[in-house]
Structures are given as C-alpha cells and as structure tokens.
Amino acid sequence: MTKTLRTLIHIMLAAFLLTGFAHAQGNLEINTPAIAQLKSAMQGRHAQLAPFYASGAVGLAHDGTVQLRDASLVPLPQRGAANNVIAAENADRAALYREIARANGNPSWEAEIRSTFATRWIDKAQPGWWVQNASSVWAKK
Amino acid sequence: MTVICRQVCSRPERGWRGIVALASLALACLLIPIKLASAQQWALTLDSVDHSGFALRDVRLVWSGGKADLRLGKLRIADREWRDVKLSCGELNFSATGLDCRKGLLKLAGFASLPVSLSYSKASGSLAVVIEQASATSLAQLVPGLAAWKMGGRIDATFELTPQRVAVRAFLADASFADAAGNHAGEHLAASLHAEASRSDSGTAATAWNWTVDFAWTGGELFWQPVYLQAEQQSAHLRGSLDDNSIRIDAATTQLGKLAQVAFSGLWQRREQVLERLTLDAQGIDLDKAVTTLLQPWLDQSALPKLSASGTGSVSFEYAAGALQKLDVGLDSAALSASDAATATNTATNDDAVRFSLAGVNARIPWRRDAATQAEFSAAAGSLGRLPLGALKLPVSMNGLNLKLIKAEIPVLDGKLILENFAAHHDGDNWHWHLGGALEPIAMPLLTERLGLPRMNGVLSAAIPDIGYADGTLSLDGALVVSVFDGFLAVTGLKVVDPLGKSPRLLAEVQMRHLDLGMLTETFSFGDITGYIDGDIKGLELVNWRPQRFDAKLISSPGDYRRRISQRAVQNISSLGGAGAAAAIQRSFLNFFDTFGYSRIGLSCVLADGICRMGGVEAAPLGYVIVKGGGIPALNVIGYNRQVHWDELLSRLQAVIAGNSRPVIR
Incomplete structure (x- = not known):
C-alpha cells in the first residue's frame, strides 16, 4: 500500500517536473503529440527508476541524463534491466529536449533546454537521491 | 660472497622450461656454500641471471635455521618486470635429490603476499608449485590487464612443471570480479580447472605441445552485458595442440547446463592472428532457455518484442576461408511467439499482447555457401495478431545468398493467404526481396468478430501484385485491391520505410x-x-x-x-x-x-x-x-x-x- 502510494507520489512528482517550467526561456510547457508521447513514456518508466534513485545506484547527472553511478548496488540479475531502463530514459530525455526546442521553432535552443531541465530535475530530486554538480561530482542530496 | 653465474645460466631455453633450469641452478648454487661451511646461517648473492625467457638482477638468498629468504631486485618474464620480489620459505629442506620450500610466502612490492610452496626433484627434473588459499585480488595484480578490475575470492592451485610436461589444477571459490562500469561482473563464483600440456616429440625443430583442458563452472552468477547466467554445472573438455604457428582445438565438448551440448573444433593462426577454421555443433538446444537467457537480453536493449519459445533446436556451422561455408538449423516441435515489449512486461499472459505465434514448428534448414539446397519449414498452427493461422509449409530453395519460394499457402480463418514467387538475395550489404500473392476470400463476419470490430457482412479478398523490400523500405508495386462492402478499396504507392524500426x-x-x-x-x-x-x-x-x-x-x-x-x-x-x-x-x-x-x-x-x-x-x-x-x-x-x-x-x-x-x- 505504501509502496503504491510512494510510486504515485513519484509519478506525480515526475509529472510536475515535466510541466513546471513555464518561466524558463521559450515555452517549455509546449505540447505536441510527440512531446505528449515522450512525457507519458517517461512517467510510466519512473516507477522502474525510482528504486534505483533511492538506492543510489542511479543518479541525476548535470547534463540532463540519468546515470548508473554505482553498478554494485544493483544485483547481477537486474543489472541488464537497469541498463535498459537507463538507456531508454536517456533516449526519451534527449528526444524531449530536441522536440521542445523544435516545437518552439528554435532547434538551436536544445542545449539550453537540456541544461534548464537538468538543473530543475536536480533541484526537485528527493532527499537521499544522488545528484551531480557542475563539475561532475556526485553528492547525496 | 658473490657468485656470478652468468655463463652457467645463459642457456638458450624457452618459456617455463627455464624456470626448471633456474631451480636447478639454485640447487647447484646452494650446494656450493654447504661445502664451504657448515654455519647456521649463510647468504648467497648473484648479480644477474640472464635467460631468453626471463632475467634476474640482485639475487640474494639467505638461509638460517631451516628457513630461507630469497630476494630478487628485479624479475623480468617476457615483457613484464617486477621489482623487489621476495620469497620466504618457512621450512626449507634441500638435499642432493632436491629442494623443498614449504610454508612459503611470495611478496611483490606493493602487493599482498601469496602463500606458496615449491618443491624441486632433481631426479625427475620436476618443479611443483602449490598456491593455497591465495586471494584472487593479489593474483590478479600479477596479471597485466586485470589491474583495473575489482577481484575477490580464493584460489588453490598446483603447478607441475617438468621439461616434457606442464600440469595445472586450480580451484576457484567464492570469487567475484567486476569492471569499473559493472557491465561485466561475476559473484560467488566457483570453478575448477585441470589443464595439462605435454611436449610432442615430433622431431621437428618447432616446439609443439599437446594439451587438454577440463573446466567446470560449479557455482555463482555472471553478468556480461546484457546476458545474465547462473552456474548449473556447465563444463567443457578441450583437446588440442599448440606450436609456434598455430593453436589447434582438435575436439571440444561442452555441456552448457540445461541449455545445450556444444561440440566444436578450430584452428587459430598465431602469426597472422586469424581464425582459419571453426566448426560448431550445438544439439539439444532448449529453446525456452536459449531465448530467455541469450536472445531476449539483446532484444530488450532495443525495446524489440518479447519472444518466447519452447521445444528443442540444433545449430551447426562451419566457418573457413574467412566466411561461413555451411549452416544447419533444425527445430523440433518448437513453439515461438512474439509479444509487444511494453505490454508483455506487465501482462505476460494477455492474448492481445501476442503479435505473432507459431506452434508445432519443425524445420530443417541446410544452407551451403556454394550449393543448392532445399529448406523445409512447417508449422501446425499459428496466429497473427488476433487472427488464427492454419497449418503452413514453406519449402524454400536456397542457393548461397539467393532464396526462392515458388508457392506457399497460409490458411487464415476460412480463407487463405497465398504467397507466390518469393525471391530474396543479399548483395553483400543488404537483403532485397519481393513477393506476390493473394488473399483468398475470408468471411467478413468471422474476421470482424475476431478483430473485435463491429460485425460486417461480405467477404474480404485481395490481390497482392508485387511487394518488394530494399534499402530498409517495403514497397508495393501495383495496387493492393481489397473487396469490401460490395465495392473495393485499392491501395497504390504503398511504402513502409523502416518497417521494423522505432518509428515506421x-x-x-x-x-x-x-x-x-x-x-x-x-x-x-x-x-x-x-x-x-x-x-x-x-x-x-x-x-x-x-x-x-x-x-x-x-x-x-x-x-x-x-x-x-x-x-x-x-x-x-x-x-x-x-x-x-x-x-x-x-x-x-x-x-x-x-x-x-x-x-x-x-x-x-x-x-x-x-x-x-x-x-x-x-x-x-x-x-x-x-x-x-x-x-x-x-x-x-x-x-x-x-x-x-x-x-x-x-x-x-x-x-x-x-x-x-x-x-x-x-
């Protein structure tokens, strides 16, 4: 029950993170079918990633990706699945930044959108999660 | 006292044989001071020992009350060099017949010490080295390329070296390893190895060895991105030979747990660094296990469909002259199915998630690079989406990279999908194929019911003029005509770009x-x-x-x-x-x-x-x-x-x- 509740909170948090950027440059809230599809895929995946954030195996990197920072925290039988979910998440994140830039009519904004998202994602990370500072050093939040 | 043994030790020997020679030398040198004095303590110093296989500098041996300490300022074997090598023997016995170092400790500067015992028999010329309960960490430090790996566990090993024979028995217990990224790792590993090599006296100048290796993996788990395996008594027995030019595996049999039995043989050319020949024969492949443990992890990396299979299969191939020469694939009473990647993880048993399935599959595919052969593929039943498929047979003629199928009929509900004049060829980079066919009438009420659509009357039939696949694009030449609702629907200029990709x-x-x-x-x-x-x-x-x-x-x-x-x-x-x-x-x-x-x-x-x-x-x-x-x-x-x-x-x-x-x- 509490697990379900926690998952729900995580999903809501992810949804909030994905939509809470109205003040940044350009319209980060812009919506297209492609963006909606990416957001929904990422929200669906969050439940799989959350335990890895909590254990410290996966952290939020300063380049707007998620990274496997300590593989030894993932038992061997789950390591392949962990790699896959991280790769899928990063592919969707890269696509999201690209799509938002494109939907704003400014593909060249991609890098800036990525860095804005990276900062906000790290800001909104739960206590206990691992995040990376600007010089790629990991720290527990 | 300084003894310079350079002349004595510079015999042009190769490889490990020199180690035996070194032991002989040590013994010879040891015998010298005994004659000189019967003191309780003595020391032996050698400036240098040079050999084609190894070199020693600043050798100092101190013996005292049954204990001995050997210190090497520098030890070089092949291209590797260690400084400050120490071997101390808790009990050193020597006599005219040999030398025995027990309770020894080998210590390299900066590394943990390795428990070791040595014994040398002068009569047989054999040197035995026993390593007991050595930590894998310290052993790994001695091996180039393993320094970056995290290692753990214990190793017991016995080496027996004679001029004509080398034997190794090693046991690994509760071992672990991992690379920095964690993509290649093993935990709780247990394994045993028994390898022997003996000199073949063929009379030729080149040194040749006949060897056997027995290996058993008895415990633990392995992750080798993306494959995860557990030990289930996998074992291998290999027999072959080795000389300056080549490594030959004459016969190898492996039992991969419940997965399969694999036999192989091959020839590796050492000078050219090429695989000259490899034949492999895998029988009794448990398809369920093979798909789950070996194939699916690769598909999951690209979010491709979930596959499941049952039954048994076999694969054998022959690789020679830089190319695959023959390939035989067999399936016996196999069942295969593919379901959507996303839904399968949640509801593996949901029928709607199954995209494609075949049951009662038997196949004999005997492919030859330079000969025409006939492949047989049959299935008792199947499904495509929600549509059931009847028994089908695909007799494919193969000739190298040209495949042909004259005609095949696939029953779909009360109609038939007919495939005709299928031809495929590979131009060295890509596959190109085309086919024609027809859909013989399917009753629409039956079809719509199966598809969960509102009930429609009439029949569905279609003519498929020519479908081709080239450069990642599926294209239809002519019109796909479907008779429906008393009229017709014609599709022309149909192209599907990247049909199996992420965004077709x-x-x-x-x-x-x-x-x-x-x-x-x-x-x-x-x-x-x-x-x-x-x-x-x-x-x-x-x-x-x-x-x-x-x-x-x-x-x-x-x-x-x-x-x-x-x-x-x-x-x-x-x-x-x-x-x-x-x-x-x-x-x-x-x-x-x-x-x-x-x-x-x-x-x-x-x-x-x-x-x-x-x-x-x-x-x-x-x-x-x-x-x-x-x-x-x-x-x-x-x-x-x-x-x-x-x-x-x-x-x-x-x-x-x-x-x-x-x-x-x-």
Missing part, C-alpha cells in the same frame, strides 16, 4: 469505390444511409501508424440508385462537425420524418500539423454542405467548423459510434 513511416494512396453505405452505416451504428460512396485518400502518411497528413475526400458515388438518409444519421453527421455544425432545418421538421432524400453527400479533410481542414460537397454561406437535399422531404446539412483537431475529430467519431453523441440541432 507509411506512405500510400487509397481509392475506395462504390462502397455500400447501407452496409457501412449498419456496421458502425451510424444510422441508416442508403446509397453508395466513393473516397480518395491522397498523400496518406502515417508515422508510427498514426496519421500525420493526408488529403481525404468522401463523396456519394455517381449513378442511379436510391438515396435516403435517416434522421439519426443526419444527427450524427452534424455532430461530427462539432458544435458549429448544424442541420439547416428546424428541429420539429427533423423530428417529423424518419428518413430524407439527398442528392449528394460528401465530406473532406485535409490533415496537416494535427489539424483537419474540413469541407463538403460544395460551399455554403459561412460553411460547407455535407448533405445536399434532394427528393421529398429534402434537407441540407451544413458544416460550419472548418478546422478541427484530428484527435478531437477521432473522439467525436468514436462517440458517435458509441451512441453517446449529443448533436446540437438548430
């Missing part, structure tokens, strides 16, 4: 002619319309099977037939246009009659950027005419909404079909 793109032109509106509207509970309709969808483009753009037009067929439209159909058409659409009649007038006459019906949609620009049979003030009245009583339905979001239009259509529409009538 479909391009097509669609023509519909003389579709019976009565059957159509009855099927979709749209209200009754009597008559016929033609349609054209130009420039249809789907990305990931969702419409991106098209120019579609539906218009009542020309000709003389009865044209009536029911009150409910009028309401539904109106509601498709949204709140702005309306029937240009009074509600009372609409309610007064059940059906109305019409002269023309038409609706068009030009889709771009998610928005449908709508039109009708002709323009009307502020809108467009969807239904133009004719006969008695007649009425016009006018649409006023020129732009509708595609998603919105779809949901309206679904609402209409579900009977939940609330049309606005003025």
Whole structure:
C-alpha cells in the first residue's frame, strides 16, 4: 500500500517536473503529440527508476541524463534491466529536449533546454537521491 | 660472497622450461656454500641471471635455521618486470635429490603476499608449485590487464612443471570480479580447472605441445552485458595442440547446463592472428532457455518484442576461408511467439499482447555457401495478431545468398493467404526481396468478430501484385485491391520505410469505390444511409501508424440508385462537425420524418500539423454542405467548423459510434 502510494507520489512528482517550467526561456510547457508521447513514456518508466534513485545506484547527472553511478548496488540479475531502463530514459530525455526546442521553432535552443531541465530535475530530486554538480561530482542530496 | 653465474645460466631455453633450469641452478648454487661451511646461517648473492625467457638482477638468498629468504631486485618474464620480489620459505629442506620450500610466502612490492610452496626433484627434473588459499585480488595484480578490475575470492592451485610436461589444477571459490562500469561482473563464483600440456616429440625443430583442458563452472552468477547466467554445472573438455604457428582445438565438448551440448573444433593462426577454421555443433538446444537467457537480453536493449519459445533446436556451422561455408538449423516441435515489449512486461499472459505465434514448428534448414539446397519449414498452427493461422509449409530453395519460394499457402480463418514467387538475395550489404500473392476470400463476419470490430457482412479478398523490400523500405508495386462492402478499396504507392524500426513511416494512396453505405452505416451504428460512396485518400502518411497528413475526400458515388438518409444519421453527421455544425432545418421538421432524400453527400479533410481542414460537397454561406437535399422531404446539412483537431475529430467519431453523441440541432 505504501509502496503504491510512494510510486504515485513519484509519478506525480515526475509529472510536475515535466510541466513546471513555464518561466524558463521559450515555452517549455509546449505540447505536441510527440512531446505528449515522450512525457507519458517517461512517467510510466519512473516507477522502474525510482528504486534505483533511492538506492543510489542511479543518479541525476548535470547534463540532463540519468546515470548508473554505482553498478554494485544493483544485483547481477537486474543489472541488464537497469541498463535498459537507463538507456531508454536517456533516449526519451534527449528526444524531449530536441522536440521542445523544435516545437518552439528554435532547434538551436536544445542545449539550453537540456541544461534548464537538468538543473530543475536536480533541484526537485528527493532527499537521499544522488545528484551531480557542475563539475561532475556526485553528492547525496 | 658473490657468485656470478652468468655463463652457467645463459642457456638458450624457452618459456617455463627455464624456470626448471633456474631451480636447478639454485640447487647447484646452494650446494656450493654447504661445502664451504657448515654455519647456521649463510647468504648467497648473484648479480644477474640472464635467460631468453626471463632475467634476474640482485639475487640474494639467505638461509638460517631451516628457513630461507630469497630476494630478487628485479624479475623480468617476457615483457613484464617486477621489482623487489621476495620469497620466504618457512621450512626449507634441500638435499642432493632436491629442494623443498614449504610454508612459503611470495611478496611483490606493493602487493599482498601469496602463500606458496615449491618443491624441486632433481631426479625427475620436476618443479611443483602449490598456491593455497591465495586471494584472487593479489593474483590478479600479477596479471597485466586485470589491474583495473575489482577481484575477490580464493584460489588453490598446483603447478607441475617438468621439461616434457606442464600440469595445472586450480580451484576457484567464492570469487567475484567486476569492471569499473559493472557491465561485466561475476559473484560467488566457483570453478575448477585441470589443464595439462605435454611436449610432442615430433622431431621437428618447432616446439609443439599437446594439451587438454577440463573446466567446470560449479557455482555463482555472471553478468556480461546484457546476458545474465547462473552456474548449473556447465563444463567443457578441450583437446588440442599448440606450436609456434598455430593453436589447434582438435575436439571440444561442452555441456552448457540445461541449455545445450556444444561440440566444436578450430584452428587459430598465431602469426597472422586469424581464425582459419571453426566448426560448431550445438544439439539439444532448449529453446525456452536459449531465448530467455541469450536472445531476449539483446532484444530488450532495443525495446524489440518479447519472444518466447519452447521445444528443442540444433545449430551447426562451419566457418573457413574467412566466411561461413555451411549452416544447419533444425527445430523440433518448437513453439515461438512474439509479444509487444511494453505490454508483455506487465501482462505476460494477455492474448492481445501476442503479435505473432507459431506452434508445432519443425524445420530443417541446410544452407551451403556454394550449393543448392532445399529448406523445409512447417508449422501446425499459428496466429497473427488476433487472427488464427492454419497449418503452413514453406519449402524454400536456397542457393548461397539467393532464396526462392515458388508457392506457399497460409490458411487464415476460412480463407487463405497465398504467397507466390518469393525471391530474396543479399548483395553483400543488404537483403532485397519481393513477393506476390493473394488473399483468398475470408468471411467478413468471422474476421470482424475476431478483430473485435463491429460485425460486417461480405467477404474480404485481395490481390497482392508485387511487394518488394530494399534499402530498409517495403514497397508495393501495383495496387493492393481489397473487396469490401460490395465495392473495393485499392491501395497504390504503398511504402513502409523502416518497417521494423522505432518509428515506421507509411506512405500510400487509397481509392475506395462504390462502397455500400447501407452496409457501412449498419456496421458502425451510424444510422441508416442508403446509397453508395466513393473516397480518395491522397498523400496518406502515417508515422508510427498514426496519421500525420493526408488529403481525404468522401463523396456519394455517381449513378442511379436510391438515396435516403435517416434522421439519426443526419444527427450524427452534424455532430461530427462539432458544435458549429448544424442541420439547416428546424428541429420539429427533423423530428417529423424518419428518413430524407439527398442528392449528394460528401465530406473532406485535409490533415496537416494535427489539424483537419474540413469541407463538403460544395460551399455554403459561412460553411460547407455535407448533405445536399434532394427528393421529398429534402434537407441540407451544413458544416460550419472548418478546422478541427484530428484527435478531437477521432473522439467525436468514436462517440458517435458509441451512441453517446449529443448533436446540437438548430
């Protein structure tokens, strides 16, 4: 029950993170079918990633990706699945930044959108999660 | 005392044999001081020992009360060099027949010490080295390339070296390893190794060895991105030979747990660094296990469908002269199925998730690089989406990279899919193939029931002129014609770019002619319309099977037939246009009659950027005419909404079909 509740909170948090950027440059809230599809895929995946954030195996990197920072925290039988979910998440994140830039009519904004998202994602990370500072050093939040 | 043994030790020996020679030398040197003095302590110092296989510098041996300490300032073996090597023997016994170092500790500067015992027999010329409970960490530090790996566990090993024979027995217990990224790792590993090599006295100048290796993996788990394996008594027995030019595996048999038995042999050319020949024969492959543990992890990396399989299979191949020469694949009473990646993780047993399946599969595929062969593939039954497939046979003629299939019939419900003149070839980079065929009539009531669609009458049949695949694009040459609703639907210019990729793109032109509106509207509970309709969808483009753009037009067929439209159909058409659409009649007038006459019906949609620009049979003030009245009583339905979001239009259509529409009538 509490697990379900926690998952729900995580999903809501992810949804909030994905939509809470109205003040940044350009319209980060812009919506297209492609963006909606990416957001929904990422929200669906969050439940799989959350335990890895909590254990410290996966952290939020300063380049707007998620990274496997300590593989030894993932038992061997789950390591392949962990790699896959991280790769899928990063592919969707890269696509999201690209799509938002494109939907704003400014593909060249991609890098800036990525860095804005990276900062906000790290800001909104739960206590206990691992995040990376600007010089790629990991720290527990 | 300084003894310079350079001349004595510089015999041109190769490899480990020199180690035996070194032991002999040590013994010889040890015997010298004994004759000189019978003191309780003595020391021996050598400046240098040079050998083709190794070199020593600053050798100092101190013996005292049964204990001995050997210190090497520098030890070089092949290209590796260690400084400050120490060997201390807790008990050193020596006599005229040999030397025995027990409770020894080997210590390299900066590394943990390695427990070791040595014994040398002068009579047999053999040197035995025993390593007991050595930590894998310290052993790994001695091996180049393993320094970056995290290692753990214990190793017991015995080495026996004679001039004619080398034997190694090693046992690994509770061992672990991991690379920095954790993509290659093992935990709780247990394994045993028994290897022997003996000199073959062939009389030739080149040194040749015959060797055998027995290996058993008895415990633990392994992850080698992306494959995860558990120990289940996997074992291997290899026999071969080794000389300066080549490594030859004469026979190897492996038992890969419950997965398969694999036998192989091969020849590796050491000078050219090429695999000259490899033959492999895998029998009794447990397909379920093979797919789950070996194949699926690779598919999961690309979010490809989930596969499952059962039954047994076999694979054997021969590789020689830089290419695959023959390949034999066999399947016995196998079952295969593929389901959607996303849904399969949640509901593995959900029938809807299964995209494709075959059961009772038997296959004999004997491929030869330079010969014509015949492959047999048969299945007792199968399914494609929700459609059941009957028994099928695919007799494929193979000749190198050219494949041909004259004709195959695949029963689908009460009809048949016929494939004809299939030909495929590989041009060195890509596969190209094409085929023709037909769909023999399938009863629509049966088909629609299976597909979970509203029941439709009639039959579905199609002619497939020529479908080709080249450069990642599936294209249809000619027209795919489907007989449906008493008329026909023709698809031309059909292309699917990257059909198995993440975002397949479909391009097509669609023509519909003389579709019976009565059957159509009855099927979709749209209200009754009597008559016929033609349609054209130009420039249809789907990305990931969702419409991106098209120019579609539906218009009542020309000709003389009865044209009536029911009150409910009028309401539904109106509601498709949204709140702005309306029937240009009074509600009372609409309610007064059940059906109305019409002269023309038409609706068009030009889709771009998610928005449908709508039109009708002709323009009307502020809108467009969807239904133009004719006969008695007649009425016009006018649409006023020129732009509708595609998603919105779809949901309206679904609402209409579900009977939940609330049309606005003025």
